[in-house]
Amino acid sequence: MSTTTMIDTARYxxxxxxxxxxxxxxxxxxxxxxxxxxxxxxxxxxxxxxxxVDEVVADMRETGEDIPEPLSTRHYSGKFQLRLGEDLHRRLAIEAAEQHVSLNQYVTRKLAAAP
Structure with missing residues (x-):
């Protein structure tokens, strides 16, 4: 993030x-x-x-350091790549097929239900 951008630290x-x-x-x-x-x-x-945090951000701004953007204001595409073993990939594909949903839908549901 640009050091000149004002960060609302309450959004961290x-x-x-x-x-x-x-x-x-x-x-x-x-x-x-x-x-x-x-x-x-x-x-x-x-x-x-x-x-x-307010003090640290002010110091970072003064020294020209990059200030972290709050997670709450970052843009998320909704996509990420995941590498997994062949056996796990096969098992998940079978489970998705048994539930008549795509692998993507199946994994998304599993992740959303995780504690």
């Missing part, structure tokens, strides 16, 4: 979970996997990390 993919090891909530950001923030409440963890 934040997550807050409980850390049993730290006995605190930990906030993480998918686009910045090396950053995290610990706090006693989920709200404080998220607020701390959002402020840190």
């Amino acid at each position: 993919s934040f997550r807050v979970t409980w850390s049993a090891e730290d006995e605190e909530f930990v906030a993480t950001c998918v686009e910045f996997p090396s950053l995290s923030w610990l706090a006693s409440t989920p709200e404080a963890a998220l607020m701390g990390l959002r402020e840190l």
Whole structure:
């Protein structure tokens, strides 16, 4: 992404979970996997990390580094290639045929149903 493009850091993919090891909530950001923030409440963890991400993005902008585009604003074509072994390919093709759907439809349904 261009360093001159303004990034709305609120659009990054934040997550807050409980850390049993730290006995605190930990906030993480998918686009910045090396950053995290610990706090006693989920709200404080998220607020701390959002402020840190704002600072990091500002520093990156000042030094001319490429700033990650938020996953939420990226364009996805809906296509990707997958390499798999011949045996698995055959098994999936058979299962798709048994359900009277294309291999693509069958695999898409399986992926959508995965936990």
